């Protein structure tokens with residue numbers, strides 16, 4: 001049996017960098033270093049573990065929708081061990097919202113062919129945490145989200161979702177969409193061998209025409225949400241420093257009472 005896994009990975013601005021909004025109130029991605037969203041490294045890792053624990057012939061494709069530099073995110077995932085990559089890039093994608101992103105991803109996944117889609121729990125910039133559910137809806141397949149443990153056997157994906165008060169054991173027949181959390185296990189670091197091998201692995205580039213998507217279905221024009229205004233958050237103040245000269249506890253209690261915390 002073969003198993004085709006598609007892992008969705010997002011290229012995000014480096015959180016340590018200077019992130020700011022562009023004039024059109026989208027996040028300025030020019031001249032800002034970017035990287036593979038950390039939460040998607042867990043998705044790549046779980047896909048690799050499914051492959052390593054399977055007797056099937058497993059193929060892992062990593063897929064991203066993003067600007068030219070998003071290739072760096074694909075390269076990182078390929079160096080971790082994914083087999084091939086797909087990059088959907090088009091100027092008309094600028095400013096695409098979650099609805100548009102899910103449309104592009106769904107069309108690309110259908111075109112690529114799949115049995116299982118593995119996503120991260122959320123991206124580290126938009127943080128909506130909804131794309132996996134939107135994908136499942138568009139693909140018309142089950143979704144099993146926020147898993148801390150996942151496995152595939154005999155055409156069924158199984159997993160554990162840990163809530164605050166209970167853990168659930170969930171399963172769904174393939175094809176399906178799953179998302180994994182940052183509690184699903186450490187993501188491996190690419191080995192030197194992996195980094196070198198990644199340079200030779202195929203990266204296909206598709207645009208909106210390849211996916212038969214009209215420009216007005218995506219981008220700022222097709223967005224269902226609109227950023228009306230954006231303002232820098234005031235710089236954090238140093239805060240109140242209490243020097244304990246015997247009355248520290250009392251001063252702290254007064255401060256907390258003053259803040260109505262107690």
Ligand SMILES: Cc1cc2nc3c(=O)[nH]c(=O)nc-3n(C[C@H](O)[C@H](O)[C@H](O)COP(=O)(O)OP(=O)(O)OC[C@H]3O[C@@H](n4cnc5c(N)ncnc54)[C@H](O)[C@@H]3O)c2cc1C
Pocket residue numbers: 008009010011027037039040043063064065066096097098099101105118119120121122123124125126127128129130131132225
């Ligand atoms: C600061 C900020 C605020 C935003 N606010 C909104 C908003 O309120 N409403 C709105 O509709 N859009 C918003 N967007 C746009 C939204 O981030 C993009 O549409 C994005 O592509 C999808 O949303 P997300 O990153 O939040 O996805 P999530 O739903 O957080 O992503 C979950 C998973 O989906 C996959 N995924 C997400 N995006 C991609 C991609 N481009 N390529 C491949 N896989 C992907 C990844 O595996 C990821 O782990 C915002 C963007 C930013 C940077």
